[in-house]
Amino acid sequence: MESRIERIKKQLHSASYKLTPQREATVRVLLEHEEDHLSAEDVYLLVKEKAPEIGLATVYRTLELLNELKVVDKINFGDGVSRYDLRQEGAAHFHHHLVCIECGAVDEIQEDLLEDVEKVVERDWKFQVKDHRLTFHGICWRCQDKTDTEDAKQDSLEKQHVE
Amino acid sequence: MESRIERIKKQLHSASYKLTPQREATVRVLLEHEEDHLSAEDVYLLVKEKAPEIGLATVYRTLELLNELKVVDKINFGDGVSRYDLRQEGAAHFHHHLVCIECGAVDEIQEDLLEDVEKVVERDWKFQVKDHRLTFHGICWRCQDKTDTEDAKQDSLEKQHVE
DNA sequence: ACGATAATGATTTTATTTTGCAACTTCCTG
DNA sequence: CAGGAAGTTGCAAAATAAAATCATTATCGT
Numbered sequence: 001m002e003s004r005i006e007r008i009k010k011q012l013h014s015a016s017y018k019l020t021p022q023r024e025a026t027v028r029v030l031l032e033h034e035e036d037h038l039s040a041e042d043v044y045l046l047v048k049e050k051a052p053e054i055g056l057a058t059v060y061r062t063l064e065l066l067n068e069l070k071v072v073d074k075i076n077f078g079d080g081v082s083r084y085d086l087r088q089e090g091a092a093h094f095h096h097h098l099v100c101i102e103c104g105a106v107d108e109i110q111e112d113l114l115e116d117v118e119k120v121v122e123r124d125w126k127f128q129v130k131d132h133r134l135t136f137h138g139i140c141w142r143c144q145d146k147t148d149t150e151d152a153k154q155d156s157l158e159k160q161h162v163e
Numbered sequence: 164m165e166s167r168i169e170r171i172k173k174q175l176h177s178a179s180y181k182l183t184p185q186r187e188a189t190v191r192v193l194l195e196h197e198e199d200h201l202s203a204e205d206v207y208l209l210v211k212e213k214a215p216e217i218g219l220a221t222v223y224r225t226l227e228l229l230n231e232l233k234v235v236d237k238i239n240f241g242d243g244v245s246r247y248d249l250r251q252e253g254a255a256h257f258h259h260h261l262v263c264i265e266c267g268a269v270d271e272i273q274e275d276l277l278e279d280v281e282k283v284v285e286r287d288w289k290f291q292v293k294d295h296r297l298t299f300h301g302i303c304w305r306c307q308d309k310t311d312t313e314d315a316k317q318d319s320l321e322k323q324h325v326e
Numbered sequence: 327a328c329g330a331t332a333a334t335g336a337t338t339t340t341a342t343t344t345t346g347c348a349a350c351t352t353c354c355t356g
Numbered sequence: 357c358a359g360g361a362a363g364t365t366g367c368a369a370a371a372t373a374a375a376a377t378c379a380t381t382a383t384c385g386t
Contacts, residue, residue, distance in 0.1 A: 017333095018332070018333075018383060020332090020333065021382095022333085022334070023333090039373095040374080053334095053335080054335080055334065055336065056335085056336095056374095057334075057335065057337090057374095057375085057376090058334055058335070060373095060374065060375075061334085064375095076241070078237065078239070080343075080372070080373070081373070082374085098284070098290045109284070114280065116279070117276050117277065117280065121261070121272070121299055125272065125304070126307065127261045127270075127301055127303055128302040129300075129301040130264060130302070131299075131300040131301070132297065132298065133296065133298045134295065134297045134298075135296045135297075136290060136294070137293050137294040137295065138290055138291045138292040138293040138294070139291040139293070140289075140290055141288070179363090180364095181351090181352065181353080181363065181364075183351075183352080183363090183365080184351095185364085202342090203342080204342085216365095217365085217366080218366040218367065219366090219367095220343090220345085220366070220367080221364080221366070223343065224344095227344095243373080243374070243375095244341090244342070
């Protein structure tokens with residue numbers, strides 16, 4: 001993790017930006033919540049725990065900066081807020097998401113999956129693909145299990161009290 | 164087109180909503196700009212031409228309603244505005260988009276392309292896919308042509324004035 | 327340590343979207 | 357075809373997110 005921060009620091013420097021304490025604190029929060037999909041406000045509140053003097057504007061600026069450097073990706077799941085997601089180190093493409101319409105959970109898929117599709121797009125639409133955003137909406141395995149269990153429960157109830 | 168409005172009217176009725184003149188005007192604007200990706204404000208201004216007395220809030224409410232009914236999809240290309248895109252009639256899935264990072268043009272892909280990928284997701288992640296969002300970011304054929312032309316121009320200039 | 331340059335935090339501003347509410351429509355019922 | 361409940365509208369105000377402003381402060385190479 002330290003080495004990861006070091007590398008981000010180098011990225012900043014090579015674009016002649018500085019790794020200030022505020023920026024470092026922000027990056028640390030992102031690293032500690034790699035699985036989550038935090039909004040700017042979320043990040044702000046978490047960073048504030050470590051560095052209470054930080055301002056919201058700085059968090060916005062830092063996130064925008066990290067987005068420029070392709071360290072994070074700015075995503076939008078349809079609620080009005082932008083969320084920020086660390087990009088896998090060295091990944092050329094952004095990873096995919098599974099959004100559960102039951103419980104709202106967001107899972108990640110790191111595999112590419114789109115190689116063939118991109119080839120088709122490049123060939124048939126003459127579109128030179130640089131990046132992509134892919135999100136599936138549906139029902140996650142947890143909610144499928146839950147529903148199964150409830151169905152089973154429901155079934156047994158219906159057996160007891162036939163209406 | 165009239166029949167399409169008729170069908171949307173039925174959809175509204177079956178959810179016990181009404182097709183008011185304002186809603187009809189809004190739907191007509193959407194149909195007439197099927198290729199575009201209008202923001203709420205865009206729609207508002209266009210509807211106002213036909214029905215000047217309409218309020219912005221009504222447009223927002225209508226778009227939200229049509230989104231609920233899956234007549235339109237609400238999309239977000241990363242600028243701060245939501246855009247509304249008519250769904251192909253009968254399409255189970257939302258179509259895909261090609262966003263050009265040079266000129267900002269947004270093209271649509273109606274083909275599915277994701278059948279295989281969805282199978283993998285359902286199998287390997289036990290995720291029951293209901294819908295998807297796929298957007299490619301890259302360079303459209305128009306800008307590729309443009310760049311080619313400019314390169315050629317540049318080449319010939321360089322031949323004339325070698326530095 | 328110094329000084330140019332970059333970054334910060336508090337606050338204000340902008341832009342988009344949502345909400346509250348009184349007035350107005352719509353459409354069903356008799 | 358009048359009456360009335362339910363649904364809808366337009367306006368204005370409020371809520372939200374994000375960006376911009378600006379005086380102050382920190383950073384880093386020399």
